[in-house]
Amino acid sequence: MAASTGGEDRALGLTGLRLEQRHLDLMVAHCLSCYPEEGCGLISGDPLTGAVTNVHPLRNAARSARIYTLDPREHLDVDLQAEARGDTILGVFHSHTHTEPYPSPTDVRQAPDPTWHYVLVGFRHEVPSVRSFHIEGGNISEETLVVLGNRI
């Protein structure tokens, strides 16, 4: 599995998404288990450092290969679990099964929170790729994924 970087280097300011390899693996594994439909879920952790503590695979209520919708009841459960741990929901991940892991116009139009991290898992190529973005005011900016102290 490869994780791509791009855009400006925001990691040094702790503005990238910081996570462990197991978090990446869980996101990719969940999205693969949903294939050919899009897979999705939430990530939670510390909003100050962007450090992920948990990945939460959720149901794609849309059951579609072209769109995803988080089940709002599952979202509530994750929100309550994160609150109980003192964590915050940091963002959402989902897969693009046949296109590049880059926010689509649908992703941009429906992005709910400018502070969130939007992680995309791409299956267009033989090796899955993972990229993370911020979406604010319709503008997309890619951020660095920092894995176990290694920038990848």
Next chain:
Amino acid sequence: MAVPVRLPTVLRPAAGGQSVVAIEGETIGEVLGSLQAEYPAMSGQLLTNEGVLHRFVNVYVNDDDVRYLDKLDTPVSDADTVSIIPAVAGGAA
């Protein structure tokens, strides 16, 4: 009667960074109206101009989606917890 209302991260800046606020009201409609009145930056983000719940917002009373209860007429008390959850969707399409 003040009802605890849990806010999603996107609405917290409008409430001075608070994740939970205590809001007066005896129905969900009253609570959301009071919430917008107390924190005007939320105006238009919860209710439409027609006074109905925005489609990109889900509101729960404890474990139940108010759309499957009595919508904005759903009664609440200080023993309940109201959670506002953003609708999250997207995809390659």
